[in-house]
Amino acid sequence: MTEKFKPDPIMNTPDSRKFVKNEFPPLGKEVYVKAGDDMSDKGYEEEKYLGNYLRAKMKRDGKRFWAGDNISEYVNDHNKEQLIDEATEAFELVLDRLLIDRETDPNSHGTARRLAKMYFNEIMEGRYEPGPDATAFPNDSQDRYEGMLVVRSELRSMCSHHHQPVSGVAYIGIIAAQKLIGLSKYTRIAQWCARRGTLQEELANDIAREIMRVTDATDVGVYVQAVHGCCENRGIMAHSSLTQTTVLKGAFKDDQSTKKEFFDNIKLQQDFAPR
Numbered sequence: 001m002t003e004k005f006k007p008d009p010i011m012n013t014p015d016s017r018k019f020v021k022n023e024f025p026p027l028g029k030e031v032y033v034k035a036g037d038d039m040s041d042k043g044y045e046e047e048k049y050l051g052n053y054l055r056a057k058m059k060r061d062g063k064r065f066w067a068g069d070n071i072s073e074y075v076n077d078h079n080k081e082q083l084i085d086e087a088t089e090a091f092e093l094v095l096d097r098l099l100i101d102r103e104t105d106p107n108s109h110g111t112a113r114r115l116a117k118m119y120f121n122e123i124m125e126g127r128y129e130p131g132p133d134a135t136a137f138p139n140d141s142q143d144r145y146e147g148m149l150v151v152r153s154e155l156r157s158m159c160s161h162h163h164q165p166v167s168g169v170a171y172i173g174i175i176a177a178q179k180l181i182g183l184s185k186y187t188r189i190a191q192w193c194a195r196r197g198t199l200q201e202e203l204a205n206d207i208a209r210e211i212m213r214v215t216d217a218t219d220v221g222v223y224v225q226a227v228h229g230c231c232e233n234r235g236i237m238a239h240s241s242l243t244q245t246t247v248l249k250g251a252f253k254d255d256q257s258t259k260k261e262f263f264d265n266i267k268l269q270q271d272f273a274p275r
């Protein structure tokens with residue numbers, strides 16, 4: 001009972017269908033695609049690339065895997081090395097297509113693997129790693145902290161349009177609810193959200209949502225200011241451009257004095273240590 005294989009626009013480009021046994025053996029692994037188009041759906045499990053199998057699995061699960069999405073439940077330390085091997089092979093092809101001699105140019109030798117490792121372990125790490133452990137402490141005693149807390153977090157991110165660096169800071173404001181988290185956790189959460197392919201608008205939203213999730217707070221403000229490589233290194237080549245985004249929730253949005261206090265605190269922080 002062979003089910004007719006449903007062509008998948010991502011997985012079955014004309015190029016990938018050419019991959020029959022021994023024609024293009026990747027990294028010594030078994031070739032998976034049966035010749036011809038009559039491939040059963042089970043063929044997904046025989047994918048020669050783990051990356052293809054995981055993408056098919058996420059699609060079947062209805063799991064979104066955009067550049068800014070965390071997919072850590074599908075990637076673990078065990079299979080990450082294989083994904084890095086597969087990305088290395090793909091980056092080699094990109095360098096070849098760019099007509100860069102990676103065999104005799106000593107500086108391009110090994111670049112494909114450096115890129116693959118950098119994407120998985122550094123600049124997109126927040127996609128593949130589960131969120132930071134943010135143990136919450138109760139804030140429900142007689143003398144509980146009721147004021148506003150504002151934390152400035154250094155951010156390094158990457159735009160999902162051009163894969164150019166985004167560098168800046170997030171100011172995270174919160175009026176503590178019943179739970180508090182350690183000060184460094186705000187920054188760890190912000191960096192975990194940033195280490196992906198993002199848009200700055202999305203990034204501010206992601207940080208606000210994750211802070212609300214781990215603290216149960218409903219009054220949260222996030223202000224992000226960043227410079228974008230895609231505006232500085234290319235395109236408009238604007239060297240002093242700055243992008244600001246603000247997400248306000250609860251009292252930060254609805255109460256003018258809370259909102260003012262948040263932005264006054266940001267100004268105080270910037271006076272204290274310009275950024």
Ligand SMILES: [Zn+2]
Pocket residue numbers: 159160161162163164230231
């Ligand atoms: Zn961009």
